[in-house]
Amino acid sequence: MNVKDNQRTRLSKKMFHNALLELMEEKGGIEKISVRELCARAELNRSTFYAHYTEPREVLLEAEEEILSETSEHIRKIGAEQTGGGRDYLASFFRYIRENGKTFRVLLVTTADPDFKSRFMQISLLQLFKHLQLDMDPDKQQFIYSYLLNGSFGVITQWIRSDYATPVSEIVDLLLTLNSSAINKLAL
Numbered sequence: 001m002n003v004k005d006n007q008r009t010r011l012s013k014k015m016f017h018n019a020l021l022e023l024m025e026e027k028g029g030i031e032k033i034s035v036r037e038l039c040a041r042a043e044l045n046r047s048t049f050y051a052h053y054t055e056p057r058e059v060l061l062e063a064e065e066e067i068l069s070e071t072s073e074h075i076r077k078i079g080a081e082q083t084g085g086g087r088d089y090l091a092s093f094f095r096y097i098r099e100n101g102k103t104f105r106v107l108l109v110t111t112a113d114p115d116f117k118s119r120f121m122q123i124s125l126l127q128l129f130k131h132l133q134l135d136m137d138p139d140k141q142q143f144i145y146s147y148l149l150n151g152s153f154g155v156i157t158q159w160i161r162s163d164y165a166t167p168v169s170e171i172v173d174l175l176l177t178l179n180s181s182a183i184n185k186l187a188l
Contacts, residue, residue, distance in 0.1 A: 013052060015042040017063040020056060021106045029111050030060050064116050067103055071096070071124045090172045093124070097156065098164050109160050121149045148179050 019042035023033045033056045039046050053059055078092040097104050107116050152175060159171055166174075 009052070012042075012044055012048055013059075013062065015044055016049065016053070016059045017066065018042070020059045020063060021103060024060075024111055025102070025106050030056055063103075064107060064113075064119070067100070067107065068119055068123050070100075071120070075124055087172055087176065090175060091168050094156075094159075094168045094171055097160070098168065101160070101164060105160050109157055117153065121153055151178060 016038065019038055020030070020033065023037065023041055024030055027033060035046060035049055035056060038056050038059070039049050042049075053062075074096050075093065078089055078096075107113065108120065155171065155175055155178070159166060
């Protein structure tokens with residue numbers, strides 16, 4: 001396959017991803033989305049769709065994997081670049097979420113796929129907490145991480161639902177305050 005075909009394939013897939021996310025936002029999920037509707041929204045024909053996929057759910061899984069991979073890469077990159085500590089690290093992460101707001105709104109709030117939520121928490125939030133190098137009792141670590149992951153995810157989804165109304169710096173302060181309090185109480 002030549003470079004032009006690779007570029008065309010990437011562009012076609014990106015168009016299908018974007019069209020699917022738009023339709024999911026409108027319809028509240030993937031169950032009601034047909035191949036015909038997806039192709040019309042992407043402005044691509046059905047033969048292009050079937051050259052890459054067999055059903056819309058495959059487009060969703062590919063889009064999810066792409067955003068998880070990009071999120072993981074972003075976290076790795078900010079971990080290497082940030083020297084200002086946890087506050088700067090979290091602020092960069094929250095800005096990333098806001099910059100990709102439509103995608104995160106659809107995947108984490110509108111459709112709320114439990115599998116994607118779990119993978120997002122494992123790939124992003126768990127990496128985030130491990131990077132912050134929290135000092136805690138090893139016997140309680142799994143419970144504390146579970147609490148922090150679920151609570152932090154709740155804050156993130158509420159922030160997305162509010163259409164990012166609270167500034168990043170305030171969300172970071174809130175999260176650090178809530179999590180510090182929990183760690184101090186639980187790690188004893």
